[in-house]
Amino acid sequence: IDSPLSPSEVNEGPIFVNASVAPLVEVRGLHKRFNETEVLRGIDLDIGKSEVVCVIGPSGSGKSTLLRCLAGLETYDEGEVRIEGELLGYRERHGRRVRASSAEINRVRRNIGMVFQQFNLWPHMSALDNVMEALLRVRRFSRHEARARADLMLETVGLSHKGDAYPAKLSGGQQQRVAIARALAMEPHIMLFDEPTSALDPELVGEVLQVMKQLARDGMTMAVVTHEMGFAAQVADKVVFIDQGRIAVQGKPREVFHDAKHPRLRQFLQNYF
Numbered sequence: 080i081d082s083p084l085s086p087s088e089v090n091e092g093p094i095f096v097n098a099s100v101a102p103l104v105e106v107r108g109l110h111k112r113f114n115e116t117e118v119l120r121g122i123d124l125d126i127g128k129s130e131v132v133c134v135i136g137p138s139g140s141g142k143s144t145l146l147r148c149l150a151g152l153e154t155y156d157e158g159e160v161r162i163e164g165e166l167l168g169y170r171e172r173h174g175r176r177v178r179a180s181s182a183e184i185n186r187v188r189r190n191i192g193m194v195f196q197q198f199n200l201w202p203h204m205s206a207l208d209n210v211m212e213a214l215l216r217v218r219r220f221s222r223h224e225a226r227a228r229a230d231l232m233l234e235t236v237g238l239s240h241k242g243d244a245y246p247a248k249l250s251g252g253q254q255q256r257v258a259i260a261r262a263l264a265m266e267p268h269i270m271l272f273d274e275p276t277s278a279l280d281p282e283l284v285g286e287v288l289q290v291m292k293q294l295a296r297d298g299m300t301m302a303v304v305t306h307e308m309g310f311a312a313q314v315a316d317k318v319v320f321i322d323q324g325r326i327a328v329q330g331k332p333r334e335v336f337h338d339a340k341h342p343r344l345r346q347f348l349q350n351y352f
């Protein structure tokens with residue numbers, strides 16, 4: 080007798096269609112105020128898995144605030160930020176929105192890595208210990224496991240030979256690469272970069288961008304606030320121009336850089352090209 084659910088029928092075909100197509104990051108109608116000042120004024124943004132989104136825009140336009148909202152480092156006033164489908168910062172209770180506990184926020188944040196303009200390494204720890212610290216304390220790795228992971232991460236950023244060095248003995252570019260290794264060690268599903276090369280001497284910018292390019296090639300999902308238009312043109316799947324708390328233009332690098340019709344974008348890009 081042919082069962083309507085014979086194994087061959089059940090296993091054939093794309094049963095899990097749509098199971099994993101949701102964007103890794105979904106931002107809808109995001110508003111953020113600092114006191115009276117509305118800094119983000121309705122941001123809508125999707126970041127798909129393995130997508131690289133570069134965020135550009137004038138100083139004070141809200142780029143860092145947006146990234147901090149994505150990282151769960153900042154509360155927001157309206158709208159939604161979802162990471163892998165999970166609402167960040169709030170929780171629904173009886174149809175109303177209540178602030179999530181710090182434990183809930185930390186659970187979502189666990190999958191988000193962030194790298195800042197200032198490298199924020201612990202000065203009293205070697206490069207290796209900087210990378211191992213959160214593995215030991217947060218992830219509860221054994222020293223042996225943490226050491227193995229940290230070695231691998233330093234190798235990934237080309238600093239295998241600098242494990243014992245203290246931050247003060249490293250160049251800015253090397254410190255930033257350690258900061259990247261430290262974030263990667265936690266196995267984030269997305270990496271957020273806020274002007275990672277802006278504090279660097281010009282000759283050190285390239286080595287950090289190189290590491291980020293490799294990361295992108297390896298399929299890491301990334302949001303990068305940057306003034307490095309060459310990097311954005313080369314690496315971004317999508318470029319987002321933020322102006323006065325709104326996304327004024329977004330599209331493929333070619334569209335944003337070459338077909339710039341938006342007057343404020345043209346004006347902004349004139350400083351770079």
Ligand code: ADP
Nearest residue numbers: 113116118136137138139140141142143144145
């Ligand atoms: P960008 O990174 O694009 O330069 P920011 O997101 O840092 O812009 O800042 C956007 C606006 O929000 C600026 O006017 C800034 O002064 C203001 N702002 C940022 N953080 C705070 C804060 N913690 N308190 C008050 N105002 C803030």
Ligand code: MG
Nearest residue numbers: 142143144274
């Ligand atoms: Mg900023």
